[in-house]
Amino acid sequence: MHTNQQVVLKVMNLEKSFYLRKVLDNIQFEIKNGERIGLVGYNGTGKTTLANILIGKISPDKGVIEKSTDLTIGFLSQSIDYEVSDFHQSLAGSKSKGIFQHASELGLHKVFDWEEDRLNHLSGGEKLKLALSMVWATKPDLLILDEPTNHLDFHGIEWLVTELEKFQGPVLIISHDRHFLDKTVKRVFELEHGKLHFYNGNYSDYRKEKQHRVENQQHQYSVQQRQIEMVELQMEQLKSWSEKGHRNSTKQGRDFGPKEYHRVKAKKRDNQVKSKMKRLQNELEKNKFEKPAEEVQIRFQFDTQGKRGKRIIEAKRLKKSYKDRTLFYNANFYINHGERVGLLGGNGCGKTTLIKMILDQESYTEGDLWRSDSIKIAYLSQDVDDLPSDKTSIEALGFTDRESVLKARTLLANLGLKEALINKPIGTLSLGERTRVKLVDMLMKEYDVLILDEPTNHLDLPSREQLENTLSEFTGTIITVSHDYYFLNKLCERLLVFENQQIQRFEMKPEEYFNKDVKKEVNHEEALLIIENKIAMILGELSIIDQKDPKYRVLDQEFKELLKQKKELIG
The missing domain is CATH 1.10.287 (Helix Hairpins)
Incomplete structure (x- = not known):
């Protein structure tokens, strides 16, 4: 870490309003060399807007940003929709060597060989890894990462933590990932009601101090x-x-x-x-003391009708492959009504593809995938850009009768979407606010199965915690893909694990699954200890009885058997 605490970027009297709503009000701060700062706050408070002003993508209404002219800012955007054309350009450009190196460290091998078709079928995680590699290859002086862990698998998150430790310059991270912020940041900026508040320490320290x-x-x-x-x-x-x-x-x-x-x-x-x-x-x-703002209470409510038939999804010898790539083959698994199943595996292993196959949006290559006809499925995808940007939330949800409109407004308000935002076009809402609109759509209709693809990606922390609590009350089936291990662990008690082109069902929580090898080692040591204790006891008995005693032969036989077991365990 740099000891040099020179100021790399200075912000003075920054202001920005949208539609008469002031999102940034007289913001002032400095970023010094080597600093690790987490930028937190509710969805829609202006975190991404502030990042876009710092990189010069949008202009403030007022204020000054001082930075040296040759300062290179590496910016990872929250919505990783700089699609295939950007990747083509970058992979063909002069910096491509660095991109390939970083991509392979992130588990994307032979990127330079990828054809147009492969680049067109990137998973959210693969897009993010390529985007991260592109940012890293620019050799930035300052990093601004907007939700960098949203689509990263466990391996990718560990890689990013390690890379950030090695990086010499300052880093500003916008994130709602509790685990990641605790591992990376030393200061927290909180954006609330247009003002910036400063805290020292990591995320847990900030929560205590707040x-x-x-x-x-x-x-x-x-x-x-x-x-x-x-x-x-x-x-x-x-x-x-x-x-x-x-x-x-x-x-x-x-x-x-x-x-x-x-x-x-x-x-x-x-x-x-x-x-x-x-x-x-x-x-x-x-000395006026304002009444402290209450933490927003968010309520979700679900209703699902009577239990259906027990087994609702079943796969037999299921295979899915593209031209030159097999995602998985000979997959056999089932899902029962009321189960909470987490889909686990690295980026690009086929988790979202399997979801699309269950939804009949994607075909399979071989085998059979059966789905009960009597179930109603709701799907929350990673992509929240498919809502009509010119319509308001209520218009987009399509409710016209008074009762439904009232219920939808109440739900949106409970989710922290204020009255003023409900009447704004969706195009002006943040990704987190759009996710809420989609959630309300799911809450208004009675479903038996919820399929959630990275449901917490764009949600702020209070909403994540409320979603965890609410989903635990839902009586139907939940199938979820998430790299928020905190969320996954709280919700799922069964797993479908994608590994080595196979899909395997495990009757355990993610925590147990990740620690199963540790358990094996402990059991191994315990077994060895038991055998050694038995051997000592038999040797003790053998030393005090006569060889002609019939019991001697039995004990001797047992002694040889135990030695054999010990040898196997050690070997």
Whole structure:
């Protein structure tokens, strides 16, 4: 890591608004050499907008960005839809050697041999790996990565963590991946209501400190509210005395002296009230504590009708291949109603292809894939760009009757999509906000099977946690592809593992699957210990009995058998 803490990029008084909504308000910060910064915040708060301003893709309404003219910024965009044409250009260009090297480190071998057809059938993960290789090959001075782990498999995430450790320049990472942020960042910038807040440490440190700050703010706000109540009470008292004074001064009567006394007293009270009011207002203006914003509560609700037949999907000797590449062959597995099944495997092994085969969107080469006709399937794909960009959320969902529109609006609001956003064209929404619109579409209709392809990719953390909790209440079947191991582990109790062109079913959670080799080693050691203990006991017995004793032969035989077992275990 660089000890040189020179400022690489400086941002001053940055402002940006869209459709009268200020997403960035007087933003100021510096990025120093070697820093590792995580940029976090709810979906739609302007994180990607800030990244696009830093790289010069969009202009701010106001503000200055100071950086040296020769600063190369490597930018990984969140939506990896710079499709095949970009890859063709880059793979043919002068930097291609570096791209091939990085691609092979990420598990994409012989990229230079890939034909047009192969580049047209890239999985989300393969696209991301190629895009990452392209960014790395530009030899950047500063890296800005927008959701870099969204489509990466476990191997890819580990590679990225290691590469970032080796990288000398500063890195700004926009991410909702808790595990990844904890492993990589040392500072956190949080974007909230257009303002930037700064925290030291990794993601877990930020959550603790944020909680502490919110509690502190809540306390100060409560103290101030009590002060205000007290002062208001005093003022009420003064007012009532003042009014009483005015009343007494106007009472009919001959005695002018007391009337004048009450009038002067009332006037004095009026002045006291006014100066007290002024003092209070000044004090509040100086030290005003806002009520802390509540964390958005997100609710999903699912409803699925009675149980269907037990087995809903079954594959026999299933094979899928393209011209020069076999994804998998001789696959035999089944899925029962109500199961939560995670699809595990490296990028490009055929997980999304299998989903498309289950949905009848893709054919298979050999074998058989049976699906129950009585099931209703909902599919949330990785691609959230297929919603009509000129329509609002409600228009895109296509509901017209009052009850459905009301329910959809409530669901969108529960998902954190504010009223103002519901009425905006989908084209202006962030990818996370679009994912919510798709989720509402699934929630409004009663499905038996949910197929989720990277469902947490564009969701912010509160939404991820809420989705985990809600899906655990869903009584139907869930089939999911996810590289968010936190999410997968919480949700799935069975796996279909894609490895060496095979698909195998495992009755275990991802955590158990990843630790199964460790378990084997432990069991191996335990077995060895048991055998050695038995051998010691038999040797002890053999040393005290006569060789002519009939028991001697039995023990001797057992001793030889145990030696044989020990040899096998060691060998």
